[in-house]
Amino acid sequence: MLVYRRLLSYVAPHWKVLPIALVAMVVAAGSNGVVPYLMSEVVEVLESEGRGAGSLLVPLLLFVTFMVRATVDFIAVYGLGWLGRSVVRDLRAQIFERYTELPISYFEHHSSGALVSKLTYNTEQVAEAISNAVVVAIRDSLTVVVLIGAMIWFSPLLTAMVAVAAPVVAGLVAVMSRAFRRYGLRIQTSMGDATRVTEEALSGARIVKVFEGQKHQQQRFSEINEHNRRQFMKLVATRAGGDALSQYTLTIAVSAMIALAFSETLLQGLDAPVFIGFLVALGMMLTPMKRLVNINAVLQRGIAAGITLFETLDEPGEPDTGTRRLERARGDVEFRGACFTYDEAKGRVLHDVSLRVPAGSTVAIVGRSGSGKSTLVGLLPRFYDVEAGDVRLDGVDIREYRLRDLRRQLSLVSQDVLLFDDTIANNIALGALGNAPREAVEAAAEAAFVTEFAAGLPEGLDTPVGQRGMLLSGGQRQRVAIARAVLKNAPVLILDEATSALDTESERIVQRALESLMTGCTTLVIAHRLSTVENADSIVVLQEGEAVEQGTHAGLLDRGGIYSSLYRMQFAD
Numbered sequence: 001m002l003v004y005r006r007l008l009s010y011v012a013p014h015w016k017v018l019p020i021a022l023v024a025m026v027v028a029a030g031s032n033g034v035v036p037y038l039m040s041e042v043v044e045v046l047e048s049e050g051r052g053a054g055s056l057l058v059p060l061l062l063f064v065t066f067m068v069r070a071t072v073d074f075i076a077v078y079g080l081g082w083l084g085r086s087v088v089r090d091l092r093a094q095i096f097e098r099y100t101e102l103p104i105s106y107f108e109h110h111s112s113g114a115l116v117s118k119l120t121y122n123t124e125q126v127a128e129a130i131s132n133a134v135v136v137a138i139r140d141s142l143t144v145v146v147l148i149g150a151m152i153w154f155s156p157l158l159t160a161m162v163a164v165a166a167p168v169v170a171g172l173v174a175v176m177s178r179a180f181r182r183y184g185l186r187i188q189t190s191m192g193d194a195t196r197v198t199e200e201a202l203s204g205a206r207i208v209k210v211f212e213g214q215k216h217q218q219q220r221f222s223e224i225n226e227h228n229r230r231q232f233m234k235l236v237a238t239r240a241g242g243d244a245l246s247q248y249t250l251t252i253a254v255s256a257m258i259a260l261a262f263s264e265t266l267l268q269g270l271d272a273p274v275f276i277g278f279l280v281a282l283g284m285m286l287t288p289m290k291r292l293v294n295i296n297a298v299l300q301r302g303i304a305a306g307i308t309l310f311e312t313l314d315e316p317g318e319p320d321t322g323t324r325r326l327e328r329a330r331g332d333v334e335f336r337g338a339c340f341t342y343d344e345a346k347g348r349v350l351h352d353v354s355l356r357v358p359a360g361s362t363v364a365i366v367g368r369s370g371s372g373k374s375t376l377v378g379l380l381p382r383f384y385d386v387e388a389g390d391v392r393l394d395g396v397d398i399r400e401y402r403l404r405d406l407r408r409q410l411s412l413v414s415q416d417v418l419l420f421d422d423t424i425a426n427n428i429a430l431g432a433l434g435n436a437p438r439e440a441v442e443a444a445a446e447a448a449f450v451t452e453f454a455a456g457l458p459e460g461l462d463t464p465v466g467q468r469g470m471l472l473s474g475g476q477r478q479r480v481a482i483a484r485a486v487l488k489n490a491p492v493l494i495l496d497e498a499t500s501a502l503d504t505e506s507e508r509i510v511q512r513a514l515e516s517l518m519t520g521c522t523t524l525v526i527a528h529r530l531s532t533v534e535n536a537d538s539i540v541v542l543q544e545g546e547a548v549e550q551g552t553h554a555g556l557l558d559r560g561g562i563y564s565s566l567y568r569m570q571f572a573d
């Protein structure tokens with residue numbers, strides 16, 4: 001019930017088309033009621049002696065009736081089509097907006113394929129339900145009511161006989177509704193699965209080819225494809241079966257009624273025009289009735305889609321309760337006893353980590369793979385919140401700042417650079433940086449050694465980078481990401497250095513770009529390069545989520561602890 005009401009709340013802003021469409025549908029239903037009457041008039045005229053009189057009136061009335069019906073049908077379908085598409089646009093906008101606001105953890109637990117399919121397929125089901133199903137539901141049920149009225153007008157007795165079938169049909173419809181909704185939900189899930197597998201296969205095209213994954217991927221897809229077909233067939237079977245059953249019921253009722261009508265004792269004085277009028281009304285009722293039963297499938301699918309869409313819309317966004325404003329931070333960063341757990345079952349990932357990074361200094365974070373380095377730096381932009389302890393910026397708990405203000409203080413160059421399908425310049429001037437002047441973008445490109453390779457491209461900085469930046473090399477993508485950080489010029493910089501082995505030449509260029517970026521910033525760098533580690537003001541060693549050693553390069557080497565062994569293994573060739 002709540003779903004209906006909520007779906008209606010999307011219709012409400014566009015209510016203006018409703019009265020027009022409604023009037024059109026009432027007129028359409030009314031015109032349907034006129035047809036049996038006109039038909040019985042036709043019989044009347046045929047039977048009467050003087051055929052000339054009034055014989056032109058009936059065809060004229062028929063002509064007008066059908067013209068009117070066609071016109072109001074157009075108005076109703078167009079009006080509700082417009083309504084449906086407007087609702088889909090609004091729903092899609094809301095869902096997309098929600099996607100951009102959900103916390104990182106949400107995306108770790110929901111496949112992007114399923115999320116994409118929600119945005120495309122599920123919203124389409126809602127549109128279908130609103131435009132098609134509503135036209136049918138209103139126009140056809142009105143038509144049925146009008147025709148039943150006509151039948152009663154012609155002969156209450158005959159109507160009563162046919163009405164015996166009504167409860168059976170109603171029962172069928174109720175049972176079918178439930179089945180429609182169930183299968184509708186399953187079809188949605190399998191559409192999500194299909195999108196997910198397709199996305200994976202497409203984005204992993206290189207891996208699939210080299211590891212001969214084609215067969216496996218095809219197999220995975222064909223299972224989902226088959227499951228989808230089976231669920232759809234259940235829906236089709238329910239619909240067709242229900243259709244047949246309700247037709248059987250009606251056929252029995254109608255045949256019985258005609259048989260009774262022929263036995264004159266029962267229905268004395270039933271003349272031909274009345275009987276024809278009644279039969280035409282009954283016959284005309286069958287198509288809208290059938291449509292009403294069938295449209296239920298569409299309606300139920302729409303409702304099932306609405307349920308999952310509303311679930312997504314109701315997901316809580318990122319916690320943003322801080323009220324403190326921050327124009328530009330000095331850049332004093334401090335972790336105080338930070339603890340963090342992703343998943344109770346896997347246990348704590350960070351244990352009581354304390355670390356101070358004074359404004360303008362550089363701290364290198366080193367440690368084995370999986371020791372919690374990325375997790376630690378991810379606390380600062382609040383991708384995750386600490387479980388115990390706190391993280392401070394300029395001496396204030398970061399949760400007290402407004403989230404936007406906090407993030408405005410940070411730049412991030414991550415391990416895996418993702419570029420958007422746009423030009424190099426637009427990838428540098430991303431998001432809030434979008435209105436940066438062209439000279440600033442060019443200066444950033446220069447500082448990050450982007451100009452060096454962009455100059456050789458056909459359109460320079462305005463060359464498109466392709467989906468995910470596929471048209472650039474790994475090192476080039478990194479430099480674009482660095483240019484982005486240069487342009488942002490935030491007081492705090494987070495670097496998750498790439499482990500990817502760049503050749504020495506490129507490595508040196510990227511290194512130089514990074515150095516120019518780091519000057520004047522407070523920098524937290526997850527270091528994989530020896531030079532970065534050596535030049536850092538301080539080094540922190542993480543081991544299984546604990547900060548086990550902290551000091552300068554020389555100091556830690558002298559201590560001969562974990563760092564010195566790590567140094568020998570990892571950095572010293």
Ligand SMILES: Nc1ncnc2c1ncn2[C@@H]1O[C@H](COP(=O)(O)OP(=O)(O)OP(=O)(O)O)[C@@H](O)[C@H]1O
Pocket residue numbers: 108342343346349367368369370371372373374375376
């Ligand atoms: N989103 C997540 N959900 C659950 N567990 C996670 C998630 N991300 C990381 N982990 C786990 O947390 C631990 C720390 O991971 P983290 O990514 O911080 O390591 P890291 O030190 O950055 O490693 P690397 O050097 O390989 O990048 C690992 O055991 C990892 O399996």
Ligand SMILES: [Mg+2]
Pocket residue numbers: 373374375415496
């Ligand atoms: Mg990492």
